[in-house]
Amino acid sequence: MGCFCIGLGPPVSPPLSLVGKREEGGELQVWIKEAKNLTAAKSGGTSDSFVKGYLLPLRNKATKRKTPVVKKSLNPHYNHTLVYHNVAVEELPHICLELTVWDREPLSSNDFLGGVRLGVGNGMSNGQMVDWMDSTGEEISLWQKMRKYPGSWAEGTLPLRSTMARSKP
Numbered sequence: 001m002g003c004f005c006i007g008l009g010p011p012v013s014p015p016l017s018l019v020g021k022r023e024e025g026g027e028l029q030v031w032i033k034e035a036k037n038l039t040a041a042k043s044g045g046t047s048d049s050f051v052k053g054y055l056l057p058l059r060n061k062a063t064k065r066k067t068p069v070v071k072k073s074l075n076p077h078y079n080h081t082l083v084y085h086n087v088a089v090e091e092l093p094h095i096c097l098e099l100t101v102w103d104r105e106p107l108s109s110n111d112f113l114g115g116v117r118l119g120v121g122n123g124m125s126n127g128q129m130v131d132w133m134d135s136t137g138e139e140i141s142l143w144q145k146m147r148k149y150p151g152s153w154a155e156g157t158l159p160l161r162s163t164m165a166r167s168k169p
Contacts, residue, residue: 025088041103114160
């Protein structure tokens with residue numbers, strides 16, 4: 001399984017609008033730099049990969065973001081920023097950023113290559129047990145680093161999970 005190089009820019013309160021109101025929250029920016037050592041999904045020993053991101057608990061079109069496809073590479077350089085609007089700093093302990101890497105298959109289902117979940121990893125969201133708040137080790141560390149240093153990028157290289165099934169019992 002490969003690894004993922006990303007950067008997180010924490011939500012920063014937006015400036016006042018022309019009518020003197022603030023938006024509900026700031027922008028969470030996710031810089032998808034690159035992936036390394038991806039699994040070859042094509043017969044030629046390559047993959048045509050892209051990254052898909054969701055801001056959980058919502059897994060719908062409103063929180064879905066994708067990078068462009070990088071063709072024929074097991075070490076793709078995406079250099080793409082996913083932006084989530086109206087994310088309040090107070091929400092960060094209750095949400096989770098799920099990033100998955102896929103091999104694009106135009107005539108069939110895309111192939112899962114790996115993923116990460118960035119969050120507090122305590123199994124809870126807004127007082128409820130949830131299976132997706134299962135970040136571990138380096139995933140938790142990167143999320144905490146982003147929360148601890150607002151206004152600066154938190155960057156890291158994370159190992160890709162082979163499955164997005166809950167990692168804690």
